[in-house]
Amino acid sequence: MATLDDIAKLAGVSATTVSRVINNYGSLSEKTKTKVFEAMRELNYQPNSLARSLKGKKTQLIGVILPGVSNPFFGQMVQEIEDQLFKKGFRIILCNAGSDAEKERDYLRMLMANRVDGIIAGSHNLGIEEYQKVGLPIISFDRYLSDEIPIVSSDNYHGGELAAQALVRSGSKKLQIITGANHPNSPTNARLTGFKDELKKSDLDFDVMEISFSATPNIKGLKIKELLSKREVDGIFCTDDLTALLVIQQAKALGMRVPEDVRLVGYDGTNFIQSYHPELTTVMQPISDIVMVMIDLLLKRVDDHDCELEDNYVLPVKLITGETTA
Amino acid sequence: MATLDDIAKLAGVSATTVSRVINNYGSLSEKTKTKVFEAMRELNYQPNSLARSLKGKKTQLIGVILPGVSNPFFGQMVQEIEDQLFKKGFRIILCNAGSDAEKERDYLRMLMANRVDGIIAGSHNLGIEEYQKVGLPIISFDRYLSDEIPIVSSDNYHGGELAAQALVRSGSKKLQIITGANHPNSPTNARLTGFKDELKKSDLDFDVMEISFSATPNIKGLKIKELLSKREVDGIFCTDDLTALLVIQQAKALGMRVPEDVRLVGYDGTNFIQSYHPELTTVMQPISDIVMVMIDLLLKRVDDHDCELEDNYVLPVKLITGETTA
DNA sequence: TAAAAATTGTCAAACGTTTGACAATTATAA
DNA sequence: TTATAATTGTCAAACGTTTGACAATTTTTA
Known part of the structure; x- marks a missing residue:
């Protein structure tokens, strides 16, 4: 060359x-x-970028650590991140950490070794200490990592409230939450709290079913089938849209009609769901805005490592009403 | 540091x-x-990787150029690429080129500047010359780029045949193909050819509808609605699964039953479709195997730039029979 | 104990750039 | 024409490594 x-x-x-x-x-x-x-x-x-960066220039590389990219939510998020960063002259190193702490640690090390200018962290298998000693600008999506790392998220609590309202409004009486097995710092906790708090107002009963995030769709389907076949619930809140799709699938298999026999609200409201499953009522997270804020903050820190930022940036969610809560 | x-x-x-x-x-x-x-x-x-690489070590970085990652097919492919490369000690720089030639060119330049060890190219907005002068190991997914660049793909021709067989077998008489507006080098051409050749055997009639890849799902939906409402076709082959989902959507809206009134075959058969739309008959591309071959070839070239490779590696596809061709 | 082998050190060049100091040349303005 | 400004050049250090040559020291083996 x-x-x-x-x-x-x-x-x-x-x-x-x-x-x-x-x-x-x-x-x-x-x-x-x-x-x-x-x-x-x-x-x-x-x-040669290597030589330039070695001499002190920025690398123009941002590390993006996420659970994965095959899921429409994170897929869309990565797409947004890439799109917006490209326009500002940055490129991304994609790190799918899955739910593997060791892999996330490896990636963190690698990002340091490669002297990336900053990190967007949306996967969280690691403890606080590991992130503290990185010494690079980091922005976290939706989870607490350490006192110096700003968190950008959408309003999970209000999202929970909206879901509850939609179900109550559609006349559901026996409610069910289906959610991933929740870690202590998980954002879905706030969704649950919002949901529960809202229900207190109308004094309705509800149950919680936890299904591990790492369960395959087949396993999830089985658990849902089990639940539905008791025919005890008439309103379900899934804390992610894909699980809601499984509920529709199983309900149909069992001859239950949505929304006549059971109402349903999902969560995330990706472009994919909006286009290919407009029938689903769901709570939309503003992915594009979330990314915009994350990048804005991150690049501020890239320019000035010690720049003061808020701890928390919470963006509004929106209920998209489909036919599953008609 | x-x-x-x-x-x-x-x-x-x-x-x-x-x-x-x-x-x-x-x-x-x-x-x-x-x-x-x-x-x-x-x-x-x-x-410091920069210093090491400057001194002649590999960067352990692979550039991955794709149209995007929000689509389940490429989402799953990126996930596979990441997964398999990580195990071999490589990291990826993700380049979403969309359908933007200028962006793809920029990314190509950047990958050269960053001295990546190799490139996987699955997006193809650029001419041959641009790829020829890169001077890095490159493997192409599903499209001809230049004589020195091996192509890995699945058997598009046979996929077309399988789709035709499924429709014919299910008793369809008036067939329709819905496909993206096709570039001269596009792999979907072979899908069409296989489909057509197979139909010649049974002497059935068919029509082709082209819808631009860049059309939004809404636009696509409209065109499909227009087509269906004439009620002239009873068997549809979509060259991608997402379009097939739109057909199901529109058919339902028009009160047409699948498969009673119209049969349907999609293409790609991602994990996503298999899990969340098992009802769809589709032709599955072996993404994991494709990626395995691509990486195997690429790393051979990384180790030895001049190593001789075949021009073409074609992997088998598989028909997944759902209820849309029952 | 002497010879051989293993370990560690010193030194310096190289990778491809950036940047500053300074000098030399050329163009422009008074 | 001369003074001034603009342009280009030379030189060298620096960024953080790797690697080879060689010497010095320590350990092991016979």
Whole structure:
């Protein structure tokens, strides 16, 4: 690959001049610039980022740590992150941590080794200490990591309230929550709390069913079938849309009609669900806004490592009413 | 951040020794190794990848260029790529090129500048020349890029045949293909050819409807509605599953029953579709195998830039029979 | 105990850039 | 024409590693 010296030789100028052209530094005549650009084009030259970064420039790389990308919610989030960061001249290293603490640790180490400019963390298998000693700008999505790391999330509590309201409004009496097995710091806790608090107002009964996040759709389907076949509930709140789809699937298999026999509210409201399952009533998280805020904060910290930021940024959610709560 | 020299000082050895420990090079006593590792742990030291790579080591980074990641097919593919590459010690820079040639070009430049070890290209807005002058190991998914770049794909032709067979078998007479507006090099062409060739055997009639890939689901839905409401077709082959979901949606809205009034076959058969839409008959691409082959080839080229590879690697597809062709 | 082997150290060049100091040349303005 | 400004060049250090040559020291083996 061509180096700066090759360009200098071909353009008939000094290496310093080439560097000046690249960095637009010092004073340069149009003629020289043209010559240099010409040479660059001719050799298809790309300044070696490694060398530049080593010399102190930013890497223009952001690490993105998420549970995965095959799920529509995180898929859309990654897409947004990529899109918005690209426009600001940054690229992303994608880290799917799954629910594997060791992998997340490895990735964290690697991101440090690669001197990324910052990290967006949306996966949280690790303890606080591990994130504290990273020493890079970090923004967290939806979970507490450490006192210095700002959290961006949507209003989970209100989302829970909205879900409850929708079910109550549609005349459900025997309510059921289906949620992932919840970690202590999990955001879904607030969804539950909001839901429960709202229900207190109408004095209705409800049950909670926990299904591990890592359960396959088949397993989840079985548990849901078990639940539905008792025919004891007439209103269900799933804390994610995919689980809600399984409920629809199982209900249909059991000959139960939605919304006549059972009402249903999901959570997340991704573009995917809105386009391909508009029938589902769901609480929409404003993914694009969440990402916008995360990136804004992150880049502030990239420019100034010690810049003061709030601890928490909470964005509003919105109920999308479909036919499952008609 | 701690440097190699800091470690040397803390461990009371020379910088060379530390480097030897890191690279497991030369001869070293257990005692020294322990001391050095101890110091590394104490300072949370990570060898600067930039410096290492500059000195000639690999970057352990692979660029992945795809149309996007919010679509379940590419979402699952990225997940596979990440998963398999991680196990081999590589990380990925994710490049969503969409259908934007300029963006793809930018990303290609950036990947060169960052000295990635190789590239997996699954997005194809650019001409051959652009890929030829990259000078890095590249593997292409499902599209011809240049004579030196191996193509890995699944058997699109046979997939088309399978789809046709399924529709014919289910008694459809008036067939319709719904596909993306096709580029000359697009793999969906082979799907169509296979479909058409198979139909010739039974002497059935069919029509082709093209809908641009970049059309929103709403627009697609409208076109499908228009088509269905004529009630002239009784068997539809969609060259991707998401479009098939829209057909189901529109059919239901129009009071048409699937499969009684119209039969339907999709394409891709992602985990997502298999779990959340098992009712859909579809042709499954073996994503995991495709990725395995791509990575295998790519890493061969990473180790030896000039290693000889076949031009084409075609993996088998499989019909998954659901209820839409019952 | 002497010879051989293993361990560690010193030193320096190299990777490809950026940047500052300074000098030399060229162009421009008074 | 001269003084001034703009342009370009030379040189070298720095970024954090790796690696080879070589020497010095310690340990092991015979």
